Amino acid sequence: MRKLLHLLCLPxxxxxxxxxxxxxxxxxxxATAIGQGAGVISGSQAESIRKTAAAVSRSAEEFTPxxxxxxxxxxxxxxxxxxxxxxxxQVNQYVNVxxxxxxxxxxxxxxxxxxxxxxxxxxxxxAFATPSGLVFVTRGLLRCCRNExxxxxxxxxxxxxxxxxxxxxxxxxARVTEALTTIATEGAKTFGSREVAALTQTFGxxxxxxxxxxxxxxxxxxxxxxxxxxxxxxxRRVGYNPNGLVEMLTAMKKNLKAGGLDFAxxxxxxxxxxxxxxxxxxxxxxxxxxxxxxxxxxxxxxxI
Amino acid sequence: xxxxxxxxxxGVFISLCFVFSxxxxxxxxxxxxxxxxQLRSVPSFLGKIIANPSYGDRVAIIEDQxxxxxxxxxxxxxxxxxxxxxxxxxxxxxxTQNVRTSATxxxxxxxGKGFSEEVEKQYKNLNHNLDYAWVDRMxxxxxxxxxxxxxxxxxxxxxxxxxxx
Numbered sequence: 001m002r003k004l005l006h007l008l009c010l011p012x013x014x015x016x017x018x019x020x021x022x023x024x025x026x027x028x029x030x031a032t033a034i035g036q037g038a039g040v041i042s043g044s045q046a047e048s049i050r051k052t053a054a055a056v057s058r059s060a061e062e063f064t065p066x067x068x069x070x071x072x073x074x075x076x077x078x079x080x081x082x083x084x085x086x087x088x089x090q091v092n093q094y095v096n097v098x099x100x101x102x103x104x105x106x107x108x109x110x111x112x113x114x115x116x117x118x119x120x121x122x123x124x125x126x127a128f129a130t131p132s133g134l135v136f137v138t139r140g141l142l143r144c145c146r147n148e149x150x151x152x153x154x155x156x157x158x159x160x161x162x163x164x165x166x167x168x169x170x171x172x173x174a175r176v177t178e179a180l181t182t183i184a185t186e187g188a189k190t191f192g193s194r195e196v197a198a199l200t201q202t203f204g205x206x207x208x209x210x211x212x213x214x215x216x217x218x219x220x221x222x223x224x225x226x227x228x229x230x231x232x233x234x235x236r237r238v239g240y241n242p243n244g245l246v247e248m249l250t251a252m253k254k255n256l257k258a259g260g261l262d263f264a265x266x267x268x269x270x271x272x273x274x275x276x277x278x279x280x281x282x283x284x285x286x287x288x289x290x291x292x293x294x295x296x297x298x299x300x301x302x303x304i
Numbered sequence: 305x306x307x308x309x310x311x312x313x314x315g316v317f318i319s320l321c322f323v324f325s326x327x328x329x330x331x332x333x334x335x336x337x338x339x340x341x342q343l344r345s346v347p348s349f350l351g352k353i354i355a356n357p358s359y360g361d362r363v364a365i366i367e368d369q370x371x372x373x374x375x376x377x378x379x380x381x382x383x384x385x386x387x388x389x390x391x392x393x394x395x396x397x398x399x400t401q402n403v404r405t406s407a408t409x410x411x412x413x414x415x416g417k418g419f420s421e422e423v424e425k426q427y428k429n430l431n432h433n434l435d436y437a438w439v440d441r442m443x444x445x446x447x448x449x450x451x452x453x454x455x456x457x458x459x460x461x462x463x464x465x466x467x468x469x
Contacts (some may be wrong), residue, residue, distance in 0.1 A: 022458070065337045066359065067419040073439050074427060080435035096445040102351055103453040110388040112338050112359075116442040134442055148459065179390040200426040203419050207427075239456065239463040303450045 015235070060168040060176050065112040068168065071206055072113075072132020075167070078211045079120075079128050079136050086119035086139060094300035095119055099135060099149065099155040106156075107230075108163040115162075117155065118303075124262040125252060128214055129158040131167035142304045144251040147289045148297040149244030153231055157245070160230030166223045170213035175205050189248045218266025225268070225276045232282060241287045242277075249274050312426075334389040336361045343382035347372035349449040354382050360394035 064073070086092070095117045103115040110301040115133040120126070129135045135158045145151040161167065179202045182195070213219060219227075232242040249270040256264045267273070278284070289297070318366045336357045344351030347369050355377065357363060363375035363384065428436060456462075 064391075064418065066339075069339070070419045070421070070424050073436070074424060074434070076439045076442070077428075077434035077436045080438045081433045087439075092445065096439045097447050097451060097455050100445075100447040101455055104452060105447070108387055109349070110338055110385045113443060114339075114446070116445045118442050118445075120439070134439065179419070196422060196426060199419070200423050200430070203423050203427055204430070206419075237463060239461040290460045293461070296459065 007169055009244070060165075060171050062176075062180055063168070069132045071203075071210070072130035072134055072167075074203070074207045075128075075130040075210050075214070076132075076134040076136070078207060078214060079130075079215070082215065083120040083122050083124075083126075083138065086121040088119075088302075091142075091300055091302065091304065093118050094296075095137065095151075095155070098152060099159070102156050102234060102238060103133070103154060103159050106159050106234055108159075111162075115159070116302045124260065125264070126262040126266075127154060127158055127257055129161045129164055129167065131162065131165065131210070133162055135159070135162075138262075139304050140255070141252075142301060144248050144255055145244075145301075146247060146251060147244065147287055148293050149235070149240045149287045150248040150251075151244075151297070152235055152238070153242070153245035153248050156231035156234040156240075157227045159234065161219070161223070162229035164223070164226055166219050166227070167210050167214065168243040170219070171206050171209045175202065175209055178202055179206060201221070216266070221272075222270045224273065228273055228277055229280055232277060232280065240298075241289075242282055243284055243287050244276060245276055246282070246284055247287055315424070330389070333362050333364050334375075334391055336363065336384075337390040337392075338386060338388045341384060341388050343375070343377065343380065343384055345382060348454060349385075349404075351383060355380050362387065362393075381384045383442040 099117040100115050103109060110240045111133045113132055115135065117135045117137070119142065120138045121134050123140045124138050125140040125144060127141055128135060135155065137154060137158070139263070141154060142151065145154060179199070182199055182202060218224075228245065231245055235242045235244065252263065253270040256262075258264060268276075336359055339359055341357040341359075341361065342353050343355040343357060343455050345350075345354055357377050361377060363377045366376055366381065367375040368374075369385075371382075373389060374381065374384055375384050375389075424436075428434060
């Protein structure tokens with residue numbers, strides 16, 4: 001009988017242990033707070049206990065969609081400090097209809113603040129996508145597009161970066177831990193101005209991590225190829241010719257200036273990207289856009 | 305078997321049922337994880353919007369259909385896209401209408417914490433060169449599903465196989 005009872009108790013204990021793992025971290029935080037309150041451990045000891053407990057479980061995935069939204073807004077504000085907006089509403093309207101249509105057919109159609117697109121007034125060949133769904137494309141990059149299918153490819157590539165979360169992955173691991181720990185350990189009380197100041201500093205670091213990668217260093221080559229693959233899949237799904245991407249890259253190759261601080265610096269060479277796309281099974285055939293599509297494309301872009 | 309053993313045995317059995325039913329129970333409610341959710345009459349972006357649940361609102365899950373979930377909130381039933389929902393709990397500060405919240409691991413906790421409007425404001429004050437005015441203007445660029453549908457139709461954009469959502 002006793003043996004039977006023991007046997008029955010074992011899975012029960014295992015189940016209880018499993019359930020308690022999820023609450024381990026909050027239990028640590030609570031126990032630390034109690035220890036600190038009782039004067040058993042000092043404030044700095046308490047801090048280090050909390051940080052150790054947090055360090056093992058923090059990842060950028062833990063930022064809420066709302067926090068990601070605020071990160072994205074500031075990344076966008078940095079892009080707009082470097083490049084000015086192209087104020088012509090006609091082309092912005094067209095790029096938004098095309099871009100938002102593509103985004104809605106993507107694997108991540110609904111995000112916190114929605115997808116929004118803007119043309120930048122620059123001859124550089126560049127494009128940026130913030131984690132929150134803001135997409136920027138320069139006039140220089142628009143000039144590499146000869147048809148709507150090519151422009152759709154540019155926007156689909158940027159949507160690919162968003163759904164694959166490349167921006168958020170650019171945040172340094174230590175920064176993620178620092179940010180989430182500050183937020184979590186202050187969870188029980190109202191933020192004072194000191195905490196807001198500390199958090200603002202961490203926020204600034206997060207923005208710098210993302211913009212340094214996005215604007216200066218560029219993502220890993222593998223991330224660019226991944227975004228190209230996502231773009232090809234999305235173009236097919238919606239009904240655009242994925243060869244638009246190949247044609248855009250071919251035009252970009254001619255337009256890129258060696259030593260430039262744009263795609264020349266941050267992206268793999270167009271030829272390498274084309275080779276990688278063709279490895280994925282795409283056989284090149286010229287894009288034959290219907291006249292009605294070509295007309296609206298030319299009309300919208302005008303003298304870009 | 306003694307009477308005491310029987311009682312213990314029954315007790316253990318009931319505890320086991322309780323613990324395992326907790327694991328086996330399917331997720332019945334989810335939280336809205338976008339600023340303004342859209343509850344539609346049919347499982348499609350072209351479906352009529354019948355309600356706009358807010359960030360953090362809990363919805364009861366009735367059924368799944370591909371990437372769409374039939375949900376109920378406040379006595380109204382409709383469809384929401386799965387990417388607008390999360391299994392995490394989002395706890396808003398009582399009495400506030402805005403969407404300021406923060407994350408603590410599996411549970412999204414109290415409002416007013418984390419990277420919020422307040423932190424953005426502080427950051428903006430420290431970095432006067434940043435251009436938030438155009439970010440705000442960008443957020444106003446809205447395209448309706450009807451406009452999207454008309455755009456695809458007018459441009460004769462048709463997938464070779466399958467279909468766009």
